[in-house]
Amino acid sequence: MLGGPAEYPELWAFLESLRLGEFLSGTVAAIEPFGVFVALDDGPAHPVFPGVGFVSGAELSWHHFEAVSDVVRVGQRVSCEFLQFDTWNLEARLSLKAGQPDPFQAFADTVTVGRTLSGQVTKLIPFGAFVQVADGLEGLVHLRELAWTPVETPSDVVRAGDEITVVVTGIDRERRRITLSRRRVTGTRGRPRSPR
Incomplete structure (x- = not known):
């Protein structure tokens, strides 16, 4: 676990305020083979947690893709559905494909x-x-x-x-x-x- 409410109170308060199914806007901050980190517009500024949001590969698109970079690019604006507060990694788990027609x-x-x-x-x-x-x-x-x-x-x-x-x-x-x-x-x- 990366830190509790006492260590990162602003981040915890933000993540706990999010509601299941809510759509959040942000910018793709980093692309990894396993998913995408998203800097959420309303997320707290923090040097350790610049993204606050994370979209796993399975939640990127309904369509088959070879690489994450085939779906998004760094700096791209996105709107994602909030799925859950990942208390272990201190991030909002998000779905990009939820906003796309199935x-x-x-x-x-x-x-x-x-x-x-x-x-x-x-x-x-x-x-x-x-x-x-x-x-x-x-x-x-x-x-x-x-x-x-x-x-x-x-x-x-x-x-x-x-x-x-x-x-x-x-x-x-x-x-x-x-x-x-x-x-x-x-x-x-x-x-x-x-x-x-």
Whole structure:
């Protein structure tokens, strides 16, 4: 723990005054591989804690990104939702993505189970393949749903980068998961691919 209320009374008073769900404005002060420090406009000036706010990598964006610097830059103005007072690190935990439209909810509001979509295979895993069905959104095609005939591994029928047609078989809003089937697409048999 970095210090208690007696050691940093102004900082503690500020952090304790924040309310869950409140939006705070500030400037990106530093970028690290694990997240971003934000100098909050209303935060106390302090040489040890110049940021006061912190946004973890998971709270930066709804979309996939390779590096934190792909999302924000030092000096950029941001508005973030307050998530919690981290008493161990003496900082406000924040969410930048909370102020952005959630692409999953937009997808779930407009796409229904049974809809046919096209997408690119992004990754193969032992039990299936992930397919990008919208900007920043991937769904899982389970191994048994990749082809009409049983296959032992996803690479028997698809490769990363392939464009395939799939049917939406499930949308789980709570767990934010999309399940897909290639086997149920009308007119496709999902035959094993010829070696390249």
